[in-house]
Amino acid sequence: MKALVWDGHEAKVCEHPEPVATASDEAIVEVSLAGVCATDLEITRGYMDYRGVLGHEFVGRVEWGPEEWVGSRVVGEINAACGACEVCAEGNPRHCPNRSVLGIQDRDGVFAERVVLPIANLHRVPDEVLDEAAVFAEPLAAAFEILEQVDVGACDHCLVFGDGRLGLLIAQVLATTGASVHAVGRHREKLALLEARGVRTVTADDFEAAPFQADIVVEATGSADGFARAIAATRPRGTLVLKSTVADAPSVDLAPLVIHEITVVGSRCGPFGPALEALANSSVDVAPLIAERFPLSRGVEALDRARQKGVLKVLIDPKA
Numbered sequence: 001m002k003a004l005v006w007d008g009h010e011a012k013v014c015e016h017p018e019p020v021a022t023a024s025d026e027a028i029v030e031v032s033l034a035g036v037c038a039t040d041l042e043i044t045r046g047y048m049d050y051r052g053v054l055g056h057e058f059v060g061r062v063e064w065g066p067e068e069w070v071g072s073r074v075v076g077e078i079n080a081a082c083g084a085c086e087v088c089a090e091g092n093p094r095h096c097p098n099r100s101v102l103g104i105q106d107r108d109g110v111f112a113e114r115v116v117l118p119i120a121n122l123h124r125v126p127d128e129v130l131d132e133a134a135v136f137a138e139p140l141a142a143a144f145e146i147l148e149q150v151d152v153g154a155c156d157h158c159l160v161f162g163d164g165r166l167g168l169l170i171a172q173v174l175a176t177t178g179a180s181v182h183a184v185g186r187h188r189e190k191l192a193l194l195e196a197r198g199v200r201t202v203t204a205d206d207f208e209a210a211p212f213q214a215d216i217v218v219e220a221t222g223s224a225d226g227f228a229r230a231i232a233a234t235r236p237r238g239t240l241v242l243k244s245t246v247a248d249a250p251s252v253d254l255a256p257l258v259i260h261e262i263t264v265v266g267s268r269c270g271p272f273g274p275a276l277e278a279l280a281n282s283s284v285d286v287a288p289l290i291a292e293r294f295p296l297s298r299g300v301e302a303l304d305r306a307r308q309k310g311v312l313k314v315l316i317d318p319k320a
């Protein structure tokens with residue numbers, strides 16, 4: 001089959017072996033649509049030292065597996081746990097030390113015609129959610145993870161740094177709680193998408209000229225230097241949520257975290273249920289986030305496009 005493969009030096013579209021189900025609890029999924037994420041781009045800069053088929057955001061159809069799943073339209077969680085260790089037994093499979101991670105660690109990803117995943121990772125997509133929306137389930141679940149970790153209520157004031165792919169989803173998800181949400185970003189047209197959803201917006205320049213603090217601050221700029229600014233914007237005893245994984249290690253003064261007794265929360269993958277529900281009832285709008293769609297044969301171009309500053313979600317279509 002055709003796949004977009006990272007070999008440690010170069011990303012290229014090539015012929016790649018078909019995925020093989022090694023256990024009866026796995027399914028082969030035909031990929032209908034996949035999304036390029038900052039993590040894919042970080043991998044091409046050396047993050048995770050991964051080699052293999054790139055990509056982890058997808059929607060597809062089960063082609064082979066248990067009968068009750070064949071033909072189902074699905075999205076999939078990216079962490080494949082061992083199911084046998086202590087961490088798994090405690091109910092934290094997303095943190096299993098023996099896990100493989102779709103397109104990130106020891107498991108071929110979704111920029112391919114087909115992919116294999118454990119059935120336990122799959123979620124059926126409601127009929128009313130189009131492929132173009134369902135492909136956002138994974139990053140949207142990552143945004144919903146914040147609500148699993150932090151108690152966000154109507155009285156809270158939230159501040160989201162970053163108007164990129166993830167920041168725009170996070171601001172919308174926080175707004176669903178009734179909390180007052182401000183988003184800070186560099187692109188007026190992207191911030192305008194949020195204003196339509198009840199999020200108040202500030203340009204990064206305006207924020208720098210007149211900074212303010214919030215109870216809950218989310219760092220989602222994807223840049224190493226965003227950390228210090230996010231710390232400064234968190235009120236004493238507030239919560240700082242870190243959503244960016246960057247290959248460059250930031251050098252940051254941690255003293256303010258101690259002095260102001262700030263709670264720091266690292267936040268990664270999240271629950272698919274609320275994400276699919278939000279897509280089905282349109283409480284989150286992802287359609288304006290789609291920047292461009294490429295056939296898989298032009299996958300390298302798709303990565304280049306996604307790497308350009310300010311470009312939102314680039315989709316890869318293996319069927320085109």
Ligand SMILES: [Zn+2]
Pocket residue numbers: 037038039056057138139
């Ligand atoms: Zn991602």
Ligand SMILES: [Zn+2]
Pocket residue numbers: 081082083084085086087088096097098099
């Ligand atoms: Zn495990």
